[in-house]
Amino acid sequence: MRVSFTVNGRRHEADDVWEGESLLFVLRERLGLPGSKNACEQGECGSCTVRLDGEVVCACLVAAGQAQGREVRTVEGLADGAGPPGGLAPIQQAFVDAGAVQCGFCTPGLLVTADALLERQPSPSDADIREALSGNLCRCTGYEKILDAVRLAAARSAAGAAPTAPGPEAPPAPRSEPEPGE
Amino acid sequence: MDILRTPTDLAQRGHGGVGESASRPDGVLKVTGEFAYASDLWARDMLWGHTLRSPHAHAEIVSVDTTEALSVPGVHAVLTHADLPAATHYGLEIPDQPVLAGDVVRYHGEPVALVAADHPETARRAAARIRVEYAELPLVTDESTATAPGAPVLHPNRSDHYADRVPHPNVVHHQPVRRGDLAAAKARAEVVVTGEYELGMQDQAPLGPESGLAVPAEDGGVDLYVATQWLHVDREQLAPVLGLPRELVRLTLSGVGGAFGAREDLSMQAHACLLALRTGRPVKMVYSRDESFVGHVHRHPARLRYEHGATRDGRLVYVRGRIVLDGGAYASSSPAVVGNAASLGLGPYVCDTVDIEALALYTNNPPCGAMRGFGAVQACFAYESQMDRLAAELGMDPVSLRQLNAMSQGATMPTGQPVDAPAPVAELLRLVRDRPLPPPRQWETAVGTGTGFDLRALPGGLSNTTRGEGVVRGVGYAVGIKNVGFSEGYDDYSTARVRLEVVNGEPVVLVHTAMAEVGQGGVTVQAQIARTELGVAKVVLHPADTRVGSAGSTSASRQTYMTGGAVRNTCLLVREEVLRLGRERLGDTHPGWRGDGLWLRDGAVVTAGGEVLADLAQVLGDDVIDLEREFRHRPTEPLDPENGQGFGHVQYSFCAHRAVVEVDAELGLVKVVELAAAQDVGRAMNPQAVVGQIHGGSVQGLGLAVMEEIVVADGARVRNPSFTDYLIPTILDTPTMPVDVLELADEHAPYGLRGIGEAPTLSSTPAVVAAIRAATGLALRRVPVRPEHLTGT
Structure with missing residues (x-):
């Protein structure tokens, strides 16, 4: 089947999608957007968390066909509109600064979840942060520095000084590579 | 391009040297979703x-x-x-x-x-x-079935070099560690405690x-x-x-996406x-x-029996132990796990008379091998449980008993190996004990709900299983010892290639190693070392591959020591070459070139006093310095097969924990309220990353204490292969974790550093279980502790 939907503001179409494919599979394998991660593919770990029409969902539990005509936002689009191109969203910068990233496999899902938390609750308590992030497993950090990062992003936002400066120099990764299946 | 998302160079400009909390060179890629994982x-x-x-x-x-x-x-x-x-x-x-x-x-x-x-x-x-x-x-699934008369031999006609020494062909490897006169020591012991302990099969569960x-x-x-x-x-x-x-x-x-041995x-x-x-x-x-x-292989489940003899005033007189590890169907790294369990089986204590044996079985259970802590985790749960039993028997404070028997620099291991670097065991225990305790009944004072009451601070949390009735608090302590690096005579080395050149007027260092970055931050440390030793702002890390020599394994807490050491050594050789070229080309221009102690800073050669002699661009011109060298730690030797004596380990690493738990005793629900750690790291190469390792290791130990177990049942089948059924700690299960870091240099190691990744995984488990015992009064001989163990149902 053909599925078309919007990802990070850009219209995408995928052909020859098997009905059993998840939104996660189509994002990763057909649209060239592997930022959302495939750690369990059964909705337990949160590594594939994306926004679907604004709702926080596990992309592995959404059939690709269910995304038809809808808007998806992934970690790749988190910084859109947050500052100059190539910059980081405040929550991304906070994760880097707080040391909340180790292996990083859980990071995209945590970022999308934390970003949604701060959107609806700009100054969450620690208990609020823990509750909101309880669906996102991390095996490396013990979560302390993830808490630090969310607190830091909230504090910077409250101070009105959320930095959007580019991070350390990194090579530009291909954003518009050929898409498998196209 | 036919292959996409292959690894790329990681480039950073000017982000901190050794001892600073430099940011990860792959951090931006990882938060933007651009980092190319294998999947x-x-x-x-x-x-x-x-x-x-x-x-x-x-x-x-x-x-x-x-x-x-x-x-x-x-x-x-x-x-x-x-x-x-x-x-x-x-x-x-x-x-x-x-x-x-x-x-x-x-x-x-x-x-x-x-x-x-x-x-x-x-x-x-x-x-x-x-x-x-x-x-x-027919299946063999434990020691009794594996070594019973007529038991199926899983690997007949073994030709490995352990085969001739094992008591049964279904034993992979067997290592005794014996020291002192056991009969005489038993006669001197005034108090004896014995205990049997069991650990379930833990999984590394890396997310990738x-x-x-x-x-x-x-x-x-x-x-x-x-x-x-x-x-x-x-x-x-x-x-x-x-x-x-x-x-x-x-x-x-x-x-x-994480490794932990898997x-x-x-x-x-x-x-x-x-x-x-x-x-x-x-x-x-x-x-x-x-x-x-x-x-992938799992952590060896284990059954352990210990006997501790002591004087009435609390001094250890002898320790006996028997550690049976289930290696599953294939050998994997079982022999080395056995060596660790046996040689570290006393714990970080002084005792002249030790009789410990460890063995690993071949069974039809899933193969077991490396997981963070590697044999030392199993032993630590048992010997620390024993120290608490001994303290109770003597009527002593458990921390004081540990401090009384704590090893320090100059002590002798049960293998006869002298401990020739700082071993601040008593001090680590003091640090966690002296921390103020978290306030009680935090659910009554928790902020954020506006009601003055927060279910989320209670065992059971939002399941709303209690309003505080039946909730009891306990505090527990533990300390552990882990070896760093490959042991028992293994030729353990790492290789680093370092290239220095001037590009568009700017000196650039390329660091190329085969080190597996699995999340630990080794790439950060490599860049920090290059910046420190070569005084350049821009460092590029080449993807790890087999075009350069081996870096050895990212395990045994060894990569900062070994590949960090290799990068440092090669950088120093590159620096020597820069100075040689500088003296050759510019030596006549300034008397400072003839002085000692020249070094590199801010892209220039400077004198010991800091005076600039020349920019690297002037020294190098278009020349490129490109060196690849191996680095080795000091040699170790095999353990004697009969008595385990030998200079077996490179370095030791120590961590202590204090756990505070609250238990709903009626439902058997445990909430770990705080897990404080203190660790000696020798030198905190990157303080932020060090604390991150201690946090992560502590939580894996917490997981083993109260939730994590691969259930093997119904014909030795894995019954819970999912995150629905194999539970790892979520952010709700994880407590506040204050950390004290000591930096007592080990003169044998680069920068005095100590491998840190594993030690926090050891003592976390027994500390949490000790706290649950203190809260409930139950003996609790097995981990993970499940609700039914607390309710007796």
């Missing part, structure tokens, strides 16, 4: 590989019929044992593991056949149509599944992009299996390469979560 790889025309696995734990393979699977449209290859082109077995130390099972399967989940197809679902469906006829065989992409090359070789812990040891095992010379098997590290053994590496060479097309394999749970 993100993509190649034009690639196929997907899938593994058919045994549904039985022990069975004869009567027949295999692949006809139907081969007829599925989209399938390009089906491989079985009969298709293997060369060596049929592999292994880290003992090549006892079939690449694909031949006549017999020895554990549930053992690979039997492979499929390559153009869609992962097609490959899965085709694998289900491979007809395998099994005839089940086993993944990789094998690409056949025009020269007949193969290029493998993979998530692993040691590229070169993978290659050593792959080349014979593929029937290729080593130089035609090229590996590049892809992004690794990636020390081969998983999909040989399978993907075999399929790629057979089909002539790139083959990607990505394990699903349930496959991951059977597709």
